[in-house]
Amino acid sequence: MFQLCHDGRMSKPAHPTARRADALSKARIVEAAIEILDARGEAALTFRALATHLATGSGAIYWHVADRNDLLAAATENVLARALMKVAREGEPRAAIRAVALAVFDVIDAHPWAGAHLSREPWHSGVGEIFERIGGWLEPLGVPIDAQFDCASALTNYILGVAGQNAANARTLPDGTDREAWLEAVGKRWIEDDPESRPFLRQMAAQLSEHDDRQQFIAGVDFILAGACIRRIA
Amino acid sequence: MFQLCHDGRMSKPAHPTARRADALSKARIVEAAIEILDARGEAALTFRALATHLATGSGAIYWHVADRNDLLAAATENVLARALMKVAREGEPRAAIRAVALAVFDVIDAHPWAGAHLSREPWHSGVGEIFERIGGWLEPLGVPIDAQFDCASALTNYILGVAGQNAANARTLPDGTDREAWLEAVGKRWIEDDPESRPFLRQMAAQLSEHDDRQQFIAGVDFILAGACIRRIA
DNA sequence: ACCTGAACACCGTTCAAGT
DNA sequence: ACCTGAACACCGTTCAAGT
Numbered sequence: 001m002f003q004l005c006h007d008g009r010m011s012k013p014a015h016p017t018a019r020r021a022d023a024l025s026k027a028r029i030v031e032a033a034i035e036i037l038d039a040r041g042e043a044a045l046t047f048r049a050l051a052t053h054l055a056t057g058s059g060a061i062y063w064h065v066a067d068r069n070d071l072l073a074a075a076t077e078n079v080l081a082r083a084l085m086k087v088a089r090e091g092e093p094r095a096a097i098r099a100v101a102l103a104v105f106d107v108i109d110a111h112p113w114a115g116a117h118l119s120r121e122p123w124h125s126g127v128g129e130i131f132e133r134i135g136g137w138l139e140p141l142g143v144p145i146d147a148q149f150d151c152a153s154a155l156t157n158y159i160l161g162v163a164g165q166n167a168a169n170a171r172t173l174p175d176g177t178d179r180e181a182w183l184e185a186v187g188k189r190w191i192e193d194d195p196e197s198r199p200f201l202r203q204m205a206a207q208l209s210e211h212d213d214r215q216q217f218i219a220g221v222d223f224i225l226a227g228a229c230i231r232r233i234a
Numbered sequence: 235m236f237q238l239c240h241d242g243r244m245s246k247p248a249h250p251t252a253r254r255a256d257a258l259s260k261a262r263i264v265e266a267a268i269e270i271l272d273a274r275g276e277a278a279l280t281f282r283a284l285a286t287h288l289a290t291g292s293g294a295i296y297w298h299v300a301d302r303n304d305l306l307a308a309a310t311e312n313v314l315a316r317a318l319m320k321v322a323r324e325g326e327p328r329a330a331i332r333a334v335a336l337a338v339f340d341v342i343d344a345h346p347w348a349g350a351h352l353s354r355e356p357w358h359s360g361v362g363e364i365f366e367r368i369g370g371w372l373e374p375l376g377v378p379i380d381a382q383f384d385c386a387s388a389l390t391n392y393i394l395g396v397a398g399q400n401a402a403n404a405r406t407l408p409d410g411t412d413r414e415a416w417l418e419a420v421g422k423r424w425i426e427d428d429p430e431s432r433p434f435l436r437q438m439a440a441q442l443s444e445h446d447d448r449q450q451f452i453a454g455v456d457f458i459l460a461g462a463c464i465r466r467i468a
Numbered sequence: 469a470c471c472t473g474a475a476c477a478c479c480g481t482t483c484a485a486g487t
Numbered sequence: 488a489c490c491t492g493a494a495c496a497c498c499g500t501t502c503a504a505g506t
Contacts, residue, residue: 132434168354190362220388224461230460
């Protein structure tokens with residue numbers, strides 16, 4: 001899978017150490033990092049693996065990238081920006097906000113490591129864009145002016161929160177596992193932690209293992225929007 | 235600060251290696267871990283530091299604890315359970331839900347590392363309790379039956395999400411830093427990332443650096459509750 | 469300017485050996 | 488049963504030396 005020459009050119013390298021013909025750059029490094037992260041998860045992204053993948057030394061990477069965190073940040077920014085760029089332009093406020101929210105949901109579903117990083121460093125510039133792209137629709141949606149900041153903030157926090165949870169789930173439910181059985185086990189454990197009671201969890205047990213994450217995510221977005229549209233009483 | 239004998243007994247140890255008189259136990263280990271985590275942060279919790287703190291060998295810790303993750307999980311469960319236990323029993327639904335939410339908010343404000351762990355492993359038994367303690371009030375609050383699961387889920391996700399963000403903030407804003415200046419800098423950067431536009435962020439800039447996190451957190455909880463009480467139209 | 473790769477200062481975890 | 492601490496297999500990061 002990881003070949004020394006991954007650019008397709010089959011020319012025999014002059015040096016046995018196989019120095020690449022094309023120059024290193026931050027963009028190329030980030031691209032390689034994303035490949036490793038997607039294929040083998042966050043723990044697999046080591047400077048040694050990355051150096052091998054890029055057919056270089058680990059020190060070379062440090063010439064273009066400050067440290068591991070910088071690398072993770074750049075990779076996260078990359079996939080997030082790409083996802084937000086592809087969001088269809090909507091004309092209706094609710095649909096537009098949903099589209100942004102779902103784009104973030106989906107990009108983190110596809111790249112769980114990005115969700116983890118986003119909830120570790122929420123001041124990413126991509127988060128600013130989420131905030132803006134959502135906030136701009138609150139006025140036309142009818143959210144009172146003095147509730148708009150709280151509302152945009154709640155939505156952003158909610159989206160990043162769910163993103164983080166999803167990243168966690170993806171991390172512990174690697175491909176093969178039976179999602180429904182696992183959720184059922186978690187639910188059962190939650191109930192058994194307090195065998196005397198927990199009536200609400202007992203009642204919700206079925207839904208807990210059968211619900212659709214993506215649909216439930218949107219339900220939460222709708223709650224926040226609906227709640228923010230109401231002029232508060234006290 | 236970290237003395238070999240921290241139990242107050244000043245008896246001279248028989249061995250120069252200072253073997254403790256009191257036996258090791260998971261409870262004592264977790265307690266020591268919490269002290270280190272609170273005092274010096276998540277990165278400072280190493281088995282070597284913990285072993286020194288407990289005046290033992292690193293291998294001894296493994297007799298009582300599976301691995302580092304197990305330790306972090308137990309510490310998180312510990313502070314969370316303690317915080318939830320102290321929540322005042324309320325009679326009114328909205329006040330009761332707010333009380334639980336604020337308890338989680340405050341415990342993570344006090345122990346940021348717990349917030350980080352909670353958003354990495356949201357199937358903790360403590361999360362089940364949050365879910366139950368909130369969910370049980372939705373019926374009396376007037377949330378329609380078919381919205382209760384989505385609502386409890388949205389609230390839990392929101393709470394854990396904000397918890398994670400707060401943990402992140404606490405991690406990067408260590409004691410001394412000027413919080414307001416830092417938030418202002420983040421806001422400015424977000425605006426400058428797209429100098430053509432970002433009108434919403436521009437408008438919210440002042441609020442971004444001046445708002446009260448705790449109050450904004452509760453505003454989000456109220457949005458979700460208000461939105462869930464409305465019978466949905468489509 | 470950019471790249472190399474050995475070296476340094478750490479980790480978590482294991483395990484033979486002790487009591 | 489429980490504890491000890493050296494040893495192992497890794498890390499991120501640095502840096503003198505190369506081109």
